[in-house]
Every structure is written in structure tokens, then in C-alpha cells.
Amino acid sequence: MSGVDGLIRLPYEKLSKWLASVEPEFLASRRAQAELLFRRIGITFAVYGSQEATERLIPFDILPRIIARAEWAQLEKGLIQRVKALNLFLADLYGPGEILKAGVVPSELVYRNPAFRPEMAGRRVPHDIFVHIAGIDIIRTDDDGFFVLEDNARTPSGVSYMLENREVMMRLLPDLFALHRVAPIENYPDQLLATLRSAAPRGAGADPVSVLLTPGQYNSAFYEHSFLADKLGIELVEGRDLFVKDDVVFMRTTEGPRRVDVIYRRLDDDFLDPLAFRPDSALGVAGLMGAYHAGNVTLANAVGTGVADDKAIYTYMPEVIRFYLGEEPLLKNVPTWRCREKEALRYVLDHLDELVVKEVNGSGGYGMLVGPHATKAQIAEFAEKLADNPTNFIAQPTLALSTCPVSVASGVAPRHVDLRPFVLYGPNGASVVPGGLTRVAMTENSLVVNSSQGGGTKDTWIIDDAPLARA
Amino acid sequence: MLSRTADNLFWLARYMERADFLARILQASRRLATLPRAYGGVETEWESALLSSGAAPAFHAAGLTVDEANVTQFLAFSPDNPSSIRNCIELARVNARAVRTALTVEMWEAINGAFLELKAFEQASRSAEEVTRFLDFVKQVSAAYDGGAHRTMLRNDAYWFSRVGLYLERADNTARLLDVKYHVLLPETEAVGGSLDYFQWTAILRAVSAHTAYHWVYRDSLKPWLVADLLILRPEMPRSLIACYESVVQNLDRLGKSHGKHGPAQRHARTVFGQLEHATIESVFHNGLHDFIQVFIADNQRLGALVSEQYLF
Numbered sequence: 001m002s003g004v005d006g007l008i009r010l011p012y013e014k015l016s017k018w019l020a021s022v023e024p025e026f027l028a029s030r031r032a033q034a035e036l037l038f039r040r041i042g043i044t045f046a047v048y049g050s051q052e053a054t055e056r057l058i059p060f061d062i063l064p065r066i067i068a069r070a071e072w073a074q075l076e077k078g079l080i081q082r083v084k085a086l087n088l089f090l091a092d093l094y095g096p097g098e099i100l101k102a103g104v105v106p107s108e109l110v111y112r113n114p115a116f117r118p119e120m121a122g123r124r125v126p127h128d129i130f131v132h133i134a135g136i137d138i139i140r141t142d143d144d145g146f147f148v149l150e151d152n153a154r155t156p157s158g159v160s161y162m163l164e165n166r167e168v169m170m171r172l173l174p175d176l177f178a179l180h181r182v183a184p185i186e187n188y189p190d191q192l193l194a195t196l197r198s199a200a201p202r203g204a205g206a207d208p209v210s211v212l213l214t215p216g217q218y219n220s221a222f223y224e225h226s227f228l229a230d231k232l233g234i235e236l237v238e239g240r241d242l243f244v245k246d247d248v249v250f251m252r253t254t255e256g257p258r259r260v261d262v263i264y265r266r267l268d269d270d271f272l273d274p275l276a277f278r279p280d281s282a283l284g285v286a287g288l289m290g291a292y293h294a295g296n297v298t299l300a301n302a303v304g305t306g307v308a309d310d311k312a313i314y315t316y317m318p319e320v321i322r323f324y325l326g327e328e329p330l331l332k333n334v335p336t337w338r339c340r341e342k343e344a345l346r347y348v349l350d351h352l353d354e355l356v357v358k359e360v361n362g363s364g365g366y367g368m369l370v371g372p373h374a375t376k377a378q379i380a381e382f383a384e385k386l387a388d389n390p391t392n393f394i395a396q397p398t399l400a401l402s403t404c405p406v407s408v409a410s411g412v413a414p415r416h417v418d419l420r421p422f423v424l425y426g427p428n429g430a431s432v433v434p435g436g437l438t439r440v441a442m443t444e445n446s447l448v449v450n451s452s453q454g455g456g457t458k459d460t461w462i463i464d465d466a467p468l469a470r471a
Numbered sequence: 472m473l474s475r476t477a478d479n480l481f482w483l484a485r486y487m488e489r490a491d492f493l494a495r496i497l498q499a500s501r502r503l504a505t506l507p508r509a510y511g512g513v514e515t516e517w518e519s520a521l522l523s524s525g526a527a528p529a530f531h532a533a534g535l536t537v538d539e540a541n542v543t544q545f546l547a548f549s550p551d552n553p554s555s556i557r558n559c560i561e562l563a564r565v566n567a568r569a570v571r572t573a574l575t576v577e578m579w580e581a582i583n584g585a586f587l588e589l590k591a592f593e594q595a596s597r598s599a600e601e602v603t604r605f606l607d608f609v610k611q612v613s614a615a616y617d618g619g620a621h622r623t624m625l626r627n628d629a630y631w632f633s634r635v636g637l638y639l640e641r642a643d644n645t646a647r648l649l650d651v652k653y654h655v656l657l658p659e660t661e662a663v664g665g666s667l668d669y670f671q672w673t674a675i676l677r678a679v680s681a682h683t684a685y686h687w688v689y690r691d692s693l694k695p696w697l698v699a700d701l702l703i704l705r706p707e708m709p710r711s712l713i714a715c716y717e718s719v720v721q722n723l724d725r726l727g728k729s730h731g732k733h734g735p736a737q738r739h740a741r742t743v744f745g746q747l748e749h750a751t752i753e754s755v756f757h758n759g760l761h762d763f764i765q766v767f768i769a770d771n772q773r774l775g776a777l778v779s780e781q782y783l784f
Binding site: 227236237241252253254255 | 472473474475476477565568569570571572576579580583584587628632726730782783
């Protein structure tokens with residue numbers, strides 16, 4: 001909440017005054033009510049490997065994270081630029097491969113990447129769009145601005161929490177809303193549906209049928225899948241509800257087969273089609289890839305987008321943006337050492353206790369080392385892994401991550417946060433819903449905000465009337 | 472609608488209805504069990520609770536002794552009895568979660584709330600008081616779910632499939648209850664029947680919340696054949712077989728109309744309903760109450776199979 005000068009940052013002024021005016025018990029009671037609401041609505045998250053609680057609540061913090069409209073506008077431009085470049089990049093990787101020929105991105109990083117799908121090479125996807133829905137993880141370090149921490153071009157999740165957090169906040173803290181002008185986010189589902197419909201194959205009729213494909217109710221994000229299908233007013237299907245005949249996808253309904261044009265799939269590539277990928281998968285649809293290649297169905301996101309999520313590829317994103325758009329990136333990357341490069345590796349090995357080291361394909365906070373919080377043994381273990389397979393790792397400095405006020409048992413305390421805005425990208429253009437999911441490290445000093453690692457969430461407010469500088 | 476969604480909604484409604492019925496059976500049996508011995512001698516109420524619920528074979532296979540504690544545990548709480556109240560609520564929630572998008576918020580909250588409270592009851596003692604509270608809770612949950620559906624669901628196929636499931640299950644439950652008690656409903660038992668029979672009839676009526684209704688309909692003292700008449704042929708009695716079938720036919724017809732196609736399920740339901748409409752309680756007794764109910768139960772099961780065939784569950 002405070003800037004480098006130690007003063008309350010301007011967008012937070014009203015919140016700070018309001019906080020001073022309410023009793024601590026008030027916050028505690030609202031916290032309890034919020035928890036009750038989340039549990040009753042069933043907004044849960046399944047944790048793999050945790051026996052006692054297969055469905056857990058994600059901790060929710062009732063104080064909003066506030067960003068001024070002017071800052072947001074900058075961020076929004078940068079996000080759209082980035083997703084545009086990601087799309088051109090993917091179409092190129094599975095097409096002519098210009099960027100590889102030009103030597104801007106090393107080709108082995110692409111071709112050896114497990115998320116690269118050789119099946120997609122030489123294939124075009126409807127409207128040449130690969131990433132319809134992107135979640136770009138952003139951190140802010142100090143008043144200097146925002147940095148991209150990670151690109152999620154595969155199947156970014158969390159948008160249901162963004163929407164539900166807002167609903168709960170409006171119910172619990174109407175007075176605080178009355179003090180601010182908060183940009184609404186409730187039109188996100190409409191925009192998502194419009195994006196999906198616009199992405200339908202050219203051969204689809206005037207009223208294309210979209211569905212959301214889920215792995216099923218035991219998937220960790222099932223709540224989100226059902227929530228979104230509901231808000232979009234489309235069928236929530238499992239693989240067994242679909243079948244392919246003559247390269248056309250149908251769903252089984254009580255009135256007989258019905259043609260499907262767009263699949264918002266929340267199922268990884270590996271499981272989509274047992275004939276094309278993992279033959280042991282019962283989650284997918286046999287023949288789906290045939291229908292896809294025949295141009296009869298749109299998959300959102302496209303197959304093979306995961307290659308762009310790779311943390312080694314990430315390090316080249318500024319070059320990727322320059323290459324395709326001829327523009328300077330509006331959003332900076334976090335400075336990153338590519339351990340595949342000799343000098344970088346030497347530096348990283350020498351400074352393990354200061355750095356965050358990540359596996360290039362890891363996600364959800366798994367497979368990483370947070371140097372300053374690691375034991376000597378953990379550091380030694382990681383050093384060995386690094387030396388064995390340096391290509392598999394990148395390292396980043398533990399930046400002076402900004403913090404947000406969080407309501408805790410003893411009152412209000414700062415915690416580290418990041419932000420995942422959601423970018424929609426279709427043939428008619430790109431849009432970003434004002435806000436996004438703010439993730440909070442619920443433990444003091446912790447830098448890990450992933451929900452699978454006990455992180456929480458809070459509502460993100462883009463407010464209109466905050467001047468950026470003090471008058 | 473997706474066939475799987477229809478299937479889930481159909482079974483969800485059945486599980487909620489079954490949980491309610493089990494709670495009612497247990498409450499009626501508890502009431503009978505408190506009667507002094509002088510009124511009847513043999514303690515059959517717990518065995519008959521098992522029979523009415525259809526759980527007798529599983530119970531005996533587990534080698535349990537028939538008594539209040541064991542039967543209550545088995546029917547209400549046992550994770551090993553696939554049809555226990557606990558399992559019905561859990562299965563209802565699994566189905567509800569899979570078709571979350573087809574339910575209204577009220578319905579989901581009723582089921583999800585029940586599931587969460589169930590956990591608390593599972594950890595509580597099994598004192599008589601606690602069991603009473605639990606059974607009341609189950610009836611409330613079922614009513615809240617049913618009321619939520621009635622008040623908030625769009626009148627489309629999701630609603631009609633739910634209703635068909637509910638009435639099929641309710642008809643099955645009433646028929647089973649009658650089948651277990653048919654010997655106390657036979658007219659000739661009245662002559663020999665002592666006060667035990669009287670309390671048995673009352674218990675049947677109480678189980679289906681029809682004790683007061685009986686008097687409103689017949690303005691007469693309790694007569695076993697009238698109890699049977701009320702539960703089989705009286706359209707104004709919401710749990711009677713004929714009332715259930717009237718609703719089954721209506722909801723299947725709406726489905727047929729919206730799909731533009733009537734099939735074997737609609738035809739079979741109409742036939743069963745027609746038979747009930749033309750029956751009199753005299754003809755039922757003349758041909759044998761037990762046989763009548765057995766045929767009905769089989770017909771009702773067949774309708775369930777026809778619905779799932781026709782709508783590709």
C-alpha cells in the first residue's frame with residue numbers, strides 16, 4: 001500500500017482512511033462471512049495428493065488490490081501487444097518458422113520442447129489464431145512499473161475466482177464500493193462467448209455451437225469449468241459426451257446428435273484424442289484431431305500452444321515482439337538467466353541463495369527453488385540438478401515484489417502479490433477485462449502465490465478517479 | 472440437452488426423494504418401536520423398515536442383528552449400504568456437481584449445504600435425540616431441494632427429467648411400503664387385527680404424512696382398505712400411485728412435446744396410468760393386493776428403463 005517514499009500510495013488513500021474508521025472486529029466478521037459464502041456456493045479447488053481435503057477453499061482476502069485507471073491503461077496496451085505477438089509467433093512456429101530461420105529464437109528450444117506438437121506442423125488453424133484466452137502473470141516491483149513473470153497460453157485458469165471475488169466483495173463491503181468508482185468486470189463471460197463464437201470455423205453456420213470440454217468433476221479446476229459454462233450458457237461436456245463422425249464433432253443429446261463448432265477445451269493436448277496422443281486417455285474424443293485438421297471445429301486454445309508457456313521461450317519474448325511487430329515491448333520481462341548459456345549458468349550456480357530457479361516446463365509452483373528461503377541441503381540438491389541438465393532451468397532475481405494490505409487475525413499486514421489479467425483474442429480484436437486475479441502469498445515474507453501452494457486471492461479494482469501524483 | 476445431464480438430473484431427483492423416504496420409514500418405525508409390548512407382541516418394525524427400504528438383503532448379508540441401533544445405522548449412516556441416506560445425499564451431490572450448470576443456485580445450495588452438514592452429523596453421537604434431529608434435517612433438505620426446483624427452475628427439459636425421476640422414485644417408494652405392509656392392509660385382518668394393526672396403519676399414514684389427510688378424505692375411522700385406497704387410487708393424495716403417475720405422464724408428455732416425438736416411455740406411462748384410473752379398490756383386493764403391487768413395481772421399473780433408452784442415457 002505504501003510507495004518507496006513510505007507514504008500511502010494515492011490509489012489506496014480512501015481504502016486507508018476507511019480502514020482506520022472501522023473496528024477490527026468488523027473485518028474479522030466479514031472475513032468469516034466471506035468464508036461461509038465461498039463454502040456454500042461451493043467455490044472449491046481440488047488439491048492433488050491431499051487426502052483429508054480433496055476440496056479446499058482458496059483463502060480469500062477481503063481487502064481489494066487497487067490500481068489506478070491510468071496505470072491500467074498502460075498495462076492493457078502491453079498485454080494486447082504481447083498476446084498479438086504470441087499468436088504470430090505460434091502461427092510461425094507451426095508454419096514457415098521464419099523466426100527460427102532468422103536465428104532469433106534457437107530452434108532446439110522449440111523442437112525439443114515437450115509441449116511442441118509435431119502433429120501441428122504445417123497445419124493452419126481457424127483464423128490463424130492459436131491463443132484465444134491468455135493469462136499473463138504480472139508483478140510490480142516498485143513505482144517503476146509492471147513486469148511479466150510468465151505467459152500462460154495453454155489453459156489459464158482463475159477467471160472464475162476473479163468474478164466470484166467481486167460478487168462476494170459487493171455483498172460484504174458495499175460501503176467501500178460506494179467510496180470508489182470500480183471498473184466492472186461482469187461482462188467478461190459475454191466477451192468470452194463472443195470471442196469463442198467469432199473463432200468458429202468459416203464453414204460453421206450463423207449460430208455456431210460452442211461447448212466447454214472438461215476432464216470431469218475430479219479435476220482441480222472443475223468448479224471453474226462449470227461456473228464458466230453456466231455463465232456462458234453453453235454445454236459443459238466431457239469427452240464421453242462427444243463423438244466424431246466423418247470428421248465432424250457431435251455431442252450426444254436427448255434429442256439426438258448435435259453438431260459442435262467451437263470447443264473451449266480445458267483439457268491438456270495429451271488427453272484430447274486417444275487416436276492422436278495418449279492412447280490410454282479416456283478423457284478425450286477419438287477422432288477429434290481429424291475433425292480439427294479438416295477445419296470443422298475450432299479448439300480454443302489451439303493444440304500446441306503450450307510451447308509458448310515455456311520459461312526458456314519466455315526469455316525471448318522481447319525479441320519475439322520486436323521481430324513480428326517491429327515495436328518495442330511495452331511490458332518488460334523480469335531479468336532472467338538462461339541456464340543453457342554457460343556464463344549465465346556459472347552466475348546462477350554462484351548465486352543460488354539469492355535467486356529463484358524454475359524448471360522451464362514447471363507450473364503451479366512445483367519444481368522451483370526460492371533461494372533466500374531454501375535450506376543448504378535444498379540448494380545443494382538444486383545445484384546438482386542444474387549441473388546435470390542446465391537447459392531445463394532459468395533463474396530470476398527475487399525482485400523487491402510489491403505488497404498489498406491483507407486482513408489477518410492481528411489486523412492488517414502486507415503480503416506479496418502478483419496479478420493475472422485475462423486477455424481475449426479473436427478475429428475481431430483483443431480485449432482485457434479491467435482487473436484480473438490478484439494472487440496473494442498468505443504467509444509472511446513468502447513469495448509463492450500459487451493456490452496449489454497455499455496462496456490466496458483478492459479482488460482487483462481498477463479505479464477511475466485516482467490521480468497518480470500528489471497535487 | 473446432453474444425455475448425460477438428463478441422466479444426472481433424473482438420478483439426482485431420485486436420490487433426494489429416496490433420502491426423504493428413508494427418513495420417513497425410520498421415523499415411523501421408531502414410533503412403532505416405542506409402543507408397549509402389550510399392544511402387539513412381535514417386534515417386526517425394524518425388519519419391515521429394512522424390507523420397505525429394499526435394504527434387507529444387504530443388511531442380512533452383512534450378518535447384522537436386527538435392532539434399532541443397527542437398522543438406524545445401516546439405513547441412515549452406513550457408508551457400506553449403497554442406499555443409505557448418507558450415500559443418497561453424497562450421490563446426489565456427485566450428480567449435482569457434475570451438472571452444476573443445469574441446477575439453479577437454490578437447488579445447488581440445498582444439496583451442497585446438506586452435504587456439508589452431513590459431515591457434522593457423521594461425527595455426532597447416535598443418541599435418540601441426535602437421530603431425531605438428523606431425520607428431520609433430511610426431510611427439510613429434501614423439501615428445500617424440491618421447493619427450490621419447483622420455484623426456480625425454467626420449465627424446460629432439465630425440469631421435466633428431474634420431475635420424472637422424482638415421481639418414479641416416489642411411486643416406487645409408496646409401492647414398496649404397501650408391499651411390506653400388505654398383510655396388515657388386508658380387509659380380513661380387521662376382524663382378527665388387534666391394536667397392533669391399528670398402529671401399523673397409522674404408521675403407514677404417518678410415513679407418508681397422510682394421517683390427517685385420511686380423515687379429511689374419508690371422515691371415517693381407520694379402515695385398512697381405505698388406507699390402501701388412499702395410497703393407491705386417490706389422485707388428491709400426493710404420494711399415491713395414481714398421483715405420481717399423473718405427474719409422470721404430464722412431465723413425459725411435456726418432454727415429448729418439446730422434442731417433437733412421443734416414444735415408448737410416453738406410451739408405457741399412459742398405459743400404467745390408465746390401469747390405475749380404471750381400477751377400484753374392490754377390484755384390487757379381489758385380484759390380490761400383493762400381486763397388484765408386484766406388477767406395479769415391475770411396470771415402474773420398466774418405465775425407468777424405457778426413459779433411459781429413449782433419451783440415450
